[in-house]
Amino acid sequence: MRSDPSSPTEDLLRRLAPQVLGALVRRYGHFDAAEDAVQEALLAAAQQWPRRGRPENPRGWLIRVASRRLMDQLRSEEARRRREETAVAMTPRDEFETPPPGESRAPAEDDTLALLFLCCHAELSAPAQIALTLRAVGGLTTAEVARAHLVSEATMAQRISRAKKRVKSSGVPFGMPPAEERAERLAAVLQVLYLIFNEGYTATSGQELLRSDLAAEAIRLTRAVDQLLPGDGEVAGLLALMLLTDARRPARTGPDGSLIPLAEQDRALWNRTAIDEGVALVSDALTHTRLGPYQLRAAIAAVHDESERAEDTDWDEILALYELLVRLAPGPMESLNHAVAVAKVRGPQAGLAMLEALDEDGRLAGHHRLEAVRAHLLEMAGEEAAARAAYATAAGRTLSVPERRYLQRRAARLA
Secondary structure: OOOOOOOHHHHHHHHHHHHHHHHHHHHHOOHHHHHHHHHHHHHHHHHHHHHHOOOOOHHHHHHHHHHHHHHHHHHHHOOOOOHHHHHHHOOOOOOOOOOOOOOOOOOOOHHHHHHHHHHOOOOOOHHHHHHHHHHHOOOOOHHHHHHHHOOOHHHHHHHHHHHHHHHHHHOOOOOOOOHHHHHHHHHHHHHHHHHHHHHHHOOOEEOOOOOHHHHHHHHHHHHHHHHHOOOOHHHHHHHHHHHHHHOOHHHOEOOOOOEOOHHHOOHHHOOHHHHHHHHHHHHHHHHHOOOOHHHHHHHHHHHHHOOOOHHHOOHHHHHHHHHHHHHHOOOHHHHHHHHHHHHHHHOHHHHHHHHHHHOOOHHHOOOHHHHHHHHHHHHHOOOHHHHHHHHHHHHHHOEEHHHHHHHHHHHHHOO
16 A cells, blocks of 8 residues: 555555564465455555544554454355364464463564565575565555566566465465574565665655655664674664665755755755764674675765765765675666766766666666766766756656656756
8 A cells, every 4th residue: 555645544554564464474374365355454444444533553453354354265265175174273362452371462563574584585586585575564566666676567466476376385484584594584685675765765656755654664674683683784784874865864855845866955954863873883884794785885875974065075985885886786776876976086978988888788778767867967068958858858757756857857957
């Protein structure tokens, strides 16, 4: 369910969805059927709560409704055999409201972390792990997951469907994996959390630039993983990256929701507490752990955040960090950002030359960010007509309304 900032109910439902799904999977299994039941419960809540009022315990309400829907579905499937046995087997051990005797708590938000690791089980391929987790834990639509992976929506729908079937057939129990298995799943977990955060910080579609609930959930889950695996440099690096990036959020949009680029932001509005925590995290990780991509990304963010003015940014240091990053973790977006750093240090023509190679990368074909960067570098080079055309092309490709308006304004400024 897509969050609408004007609708507190939908905002709450989006936050609760992975918790409710985790609770159902923990008790019943049946990942695919549980997700369907949760979606039905969310729809019922969206229809009933605005008219009847929000229940005292929204999460418990959703779990009860989803449980009934799931039990009805399972009973229907088993109608020809063992109807009574199935009904008994599917009865919850507690009422989901208070801990039963012998248990310290009722199902809680911790189930979301267990769900995260379940979706990243080794039975699934890395792309399937990431796609399923973004859908089940991050609450992204299939179209949003597809855009995050630079593939078609149809391709992503098939990937998610296969992943659900694989989880069901594997018989993997719900819960936190043992310590030896956590490291195997960690890379996928971190990539998923990073993608969830990115969707929250820059929504790929819609009227709003930011989805703060998604960004906050990604930070919360990353903190939980950091507590689970203290001393892991890449977990600390990812948490630092999120904090350093999210610290700029108060200055990232104007009063009307319009996008304000990094170079034009009022840095006095940045969250200094988050910046200090992020800098401390990445500094400690770089000093005491093996170097990794998230630490490098966090170090780049720290260089930006520690510059009092945009013109004070140490682009030589940023370029050096990007050159390490593209060797350690090559990817289209890393190469795109590397080209910007090259342009800042060696001139726009050097950056534009690098974009020519990216034109051949099918993962970026038709992506608005490639044309947006090209437009920026052309503008730096004084080629205003070409820059205007590139801005217009980029504006036509993005599905984000704030980004489209920003790019259109840039194009109009050069007219």
